[in-house]
Amino acid sequence: MQTILDYGQRNKVELNPLAQRYTVKIKMPGLTDNQGDVDRLRRYLPESLKGVHIPLEVMRELPSVFLEGDWQVSVIVAQAKENPWVIDIEPEVGKGNYYGLALDIGTTTTVLYLVDLASGEVLGNVSSYNGQVKYGDDILTRIYLGSTENGREKLRQAVLETINGQIQQLVSEHNVEQNKIYAMVVAGNTTMIHLFLGLDPANICREPYIPVVNSPGILKAIEVGVAINPLAPLYCLPNVGSYVGGDVIAGLLVSGMHQKPELSLLVDIGTNGEMVLGNNEWLVTCAGAAGPALEGGAAEHGMRAEAGAIYKVSIDPATLQTDYRVIGSVKPRGICGSGLIDCMAQMLVAGIIDRSGRFNDDSGAFVIAGAQETATGQDIVVSQKDIRSLLKTKAAVTAAVEVLMEGVGCSFKELEKFYAAGAFGAYIDPESAITIGLYPDIPRQNIISLGNSSLEGARLALLSREKIDEAETLAKSITYFELNNNREFMKKFTSGLFLPHMDLNRYPSVKKKLQNVSFV
Template sequence: MFKVTFQVQGGNTVEAFANEGEKILQIAQRSNVAIDAPCSGNGSCGKCRVKLLSGELDSKQTRHITDEEYAEGWRLACCSTVVGDVTLEVPDIASAYRSRMKVADLSSGEEVQIFENSRKQVIDAGIEQKNNMEVLDVVMNVPSLEDTMPDNERLMRAVSRETGIAHVTIPYSVMVKLARVLRDSQFHVKCVVRKISSDVFIYDIFPSTEQVVIGGLAVDIGTTTVSAILVNMVTGEIIGKASSGNGQIRYGADVINRIIEASRPGGRKRLQDAVVKETINPLVAEMCKASGFKANHIYRMSVASNTTMNHLLMGVYADPIRMEPYIPTFYKTNSLFASDIGICIHPDAHIIVSPNIGSYVGGDITAGAFISMIWNRPETSLFIDLGTNGELVLGNSDFLISCACSAGPAFEGGDISCGMRATDGAIEACTIDFETMEPSFSIIGDPGTKPVGLCGSGLIDVIAELYINGIINSKGKFIRDGRRIKHDKYGMGSYVLAFEEDAGSVRDVEITEVDIDNFIRAKGAIFSAVRTMLNYLDYTVDMIDDVYVAGGIGSGINMRNAVNIGMLPDIPQDKFHYIGNSSLTGAYMELLSTSAEKKVYEVASNMTYLELSTVPTYMDEFVASCFLPHTDTRLFPSVTVKNE
C-alpha cells in the first residue's frame, strides 16, 4: 500500500492510499480529486495532465507529452500507475470545469435578449404567461384568552378566506418559524404560495413589511456544460445567469462512460454529487452572491437535460439506458423536490423536469423544440441541437419526428486538444488569409484577452477556413507548408492559431490533425442523421423551409462555414437561424408559464422517436459524411476550395 498525495493548484492537498499498479486517474476519481478526463481514461484526449513532484510512477510517454514536458515531470494520469509513494500537482486547468465558472453581466441586456424574444414568440402563440405562484397579504386576529385557536389553524383559515380554497397545506419548513413570524408581525404576514383549484401550498411566511420576491431557477444540464438562470417568478425578470462545466466530466465526456461509472459501487452517488454539489449548487451560490438574492427564496426549479443526465441528477439506476432495448426508468416525472436531491434552494421547491421521449432524446430537446416553435408552423422545419449528443427534430404543426446521434463533445470543446467551453479566452470566430495563412480571430472576454483555446463556433470556423483555403484536404490532412504549420516526430500536422508568447496559456494554441479528425466525425454524425431522417420520410433537402440551430457553442455559428465543412445541408443561407441555448430558454418558459409546461408535455407526446441504430442505411451515411464536405460533392454544390 502506497501513499499518493495530490496537491491541487490553488486548492487543497488530498492524500490517498493505493495498491501497486493502480492508475492515478482512478485513484483521483475515488478520492474526489478533479482531473479532467473527457476520454474516460483511454489516453486519446491528453487532458488528464498531472505533474510529478516527488516519487516515481510507471508512466509511458504518449504523443500528448513532449520530451521537454516529460522531463519537467508532466504525465497523463490515465497512463500512469503507482509503484511507490508519490506526490503530484494537479494544475488548475485540470479542474477548469469548476474554475472557469462564468457569471453573466446582465447590465447590457444582450445576455437576456434571447429570452425576451422567445418569451414574445410564446405569447404570440397564445400561451398564457402565468404560473400558480404568488404572494398573499394575510391579516389575522391576534390570539387572546377568548380566542385560543392554534397558529397553524389561524393561518390556514385566513389563507382559505383570502383564496376561496378550502384545503391549505403548511409544510414543516413553515411550521418551525410560524410562531415567531406571526408574533413579530402582529399577525399581519405575507405568504409565498402555490395556488391550484383544489389546494394552496404555503412555501414561506414573512412579516408584512418585508419585500418578497418569488425566485425561480431554470437549469440546462448538458453533458459538458451546465447553464442556469435565476428568475423573478412574478415579473419574469432574469436576476442572474451563470454557466460552468459539468463536474461529471472527469468520469468521461460521453453519457455511456458515465452510465458505466454510475453502475460501479458508489458510482450513482459520485455522479449525483458531481452535478449537484460540485456544479449546480455553486452556480446558484454565485448567482445569488452577484445579485444579492437569497437561495432559500427560490421556490421552484425547472430542469431541461438529456435522459441520462436526468437519471444521474436524481441518482436513479441508469444502466438499462445503454442496454438493448434501451429502456429508461422514466420519461416523465412530477414528484421531485429540491430536498430529495440536495439542491441548495428552498427545500420544498418543486422541480419541473422536461419530459424525455427516448433513451437518447431527452427533456433538453423537448424544451428546445418547444422554443423553436416548429410545432406551431405549417412549414416543414429542422431543429438541431449541437452538443455532446446531436439531437434533431423534423416536422411542422402536423407531425414531429426526432432522432439522436453521438456527436461527441467536440462542439463544446471536448476531445479537442485546445478545445474549451464558450468562456473568457475562447476563440469564437476566425478567418485565415489564403496567401499568408495568418489567422484573424475574435476572443470571448474583455479587450486584450489572450486566446486560450477554441470553443465550438471557433472550431467550425477554423476547420472551414483551413479547408476552403486549401491548407487541409478533404480528409483533414495538412497539404500546405508555412510558418504556422508544424509536424511532430510522429508526422502529425498542426496549425498554430497563437504562439505561446501571444497566448493566454503555457503552450501554443494549435489544432492538430487528430483534433480535425475528431471534429469531422462529429459533424459527420450530424449530417448523416439529417440525411437518414429525410430519407426515412422520403423527403429531399429542398423540402426544408427553415433550419433552427441551437446549442451553447458560442455567440453563434457561421452557417456558411457549417455548410462548407458538410455539417449542415447546402440550402440558402436565409433559411438558417441560430437560436442559442434553446434548452435553457425552454426551461425558463416552463418555469414562468404553467401553460408552457403543459405544451412541452404535449409536444413531447406528439413526437415520434427514430432510433438511428435500427435504420440499415445510417452507418453508410455516416461513413460517407466523414470527409470535408462529403464523399458526394454533388450534395454541396456551393462549396468551392481556393486554388493556389
C-alpha cells in the same frame, strides 16, 4: 475561466409562475368564531385553492404570522396541477420579494438563472463546470459509474455541490434570502437528470434503452437536496427517450417550431447531437454521439472555449496567411470547436485540403499560429488526425439528420427553418458550418441561433405553468427514432465523411465556392 453560454433568446411569456403568491385577508377569530388557524386559512383562500395541502412546517408558523401580519398575509403556493401545496406564508402582504431558479445541467457545464417571480426579470446568472467532470468527460463513463449505488451517489453529490455553490454565489451577490427561493425548473439530457435525481442510468445505454422515468413530475427541493426553500417545487423538463432529454424540449419551447406550419429542423450539438424535425402537425426526433471534437477535446491543440482559445479563423486563399481571434485577448494556447470548424472550411476553400479532408501536400498539418505568437511557445496546428476526428463528428450529425428526414419522406429542399441550439449554435459561423456540411445549405436568414435554449426553456417553464403543460404534451407527442440499430445510418455516415458531402449537389452554395479551387 471558461466561456460558458449563459444567455438565450429571451421569449416573452405571460406570468403564471410555478410558485404563485396570493394575498389573503382573514377575519379575526372570536368566541363565536373559533375555527382553527389552518381551517380559517382555507376558508379565506381563493376558491381554486380550497383543497390545497398545508404542510406541517407551514402549520407551525400560522399563529405568529397571522398576528404579525394583523390577519393579512401572503401565501406562496406550489402550482402543482393535481396536488398544490403551500410553500410559505408571510405577514407582509405582497411586499416581500420572491424568487425562482432556472437551471441548465449540461454534461460539461451548469448554468443557473436567479429570477424574480413577480416580474419575470433575470436578476443574475452564474456558470461553471459540472462537478461530475472529474469522474469523466463523457456520458457513457458516467453511466457506467452511476450504475453502482456508490458511484451514483458520488455523481449526485458532485453535481449538487456545483449547483448549491452556484446558488450560494447568487444569493450573496444579490442579497437574497435562500429561503425565499420558492421554485426551480431544471433542463438537461436524460442521463444528467437521472444523475441529478440519483436514479440508476444503467438501462439508458442498454437495449431496449429504457430510462427510469421520462417525466419525474413536480418534486420538492428537500427531496432532491437543492439548497433553497425545502418545500419549493422542483420541476425537471421531461425526456422523450434515453438520448433526447428535457434540454431538447426546452429548445422546442424557445423556438416555437411546434406551433408553426413550415418544416423546421432544430439541432443541438454538444457531446451528443440531438435533433428534432417537424412543424405544428408532427415532430420526430433522434440523437447520436457527436464526440468531443466540437468541444476541442479531440484535437492535438484543442481546448474548451476558454481564455486563450482561438475561436475564429480566416485564411487568405492567395497568400495562405491566417488571421485569428482569441478568447480573452491573450496569447493563444489552443483552438476550440468553433475555431476548428472555421479552419476546416477555410482550408477547403483555399485548396489546402481536398473534399476528403486530406492535405494537398505532404505537410500533414496546417499552422494557425506560429510558436512566436503563442503562450506555449509551440506552433498551434490543425493536423490530419484533427481533421479526421472533426469529419467523423460532422458525419455522425449529418447522418442522423438524413435518417430522420428520410424516415418521414422529407428532403432538404423542403426545409424552411434551421434552429441551432446550445453553445455551438451561438458561436459557430453559419457560413463555415454550411461549407463543411454541418448545417444544411438553406438561405442564411432562415438559420436561427437560439443561444442556450435549454436555460431559456427552463426559465419559460419557471414563469409559466402553461409552458410546463406544453412541455409535457410535447414530450408525449414526439416520435422518437432509435439510431442504435438503424442500418442506413452507417451508409449515410460514410457519405458525410466528405466536404461538404459526397453528393456536392446538396450544397449548391459550396459547390459554387469550390468551382475554381484546385485540389491538386
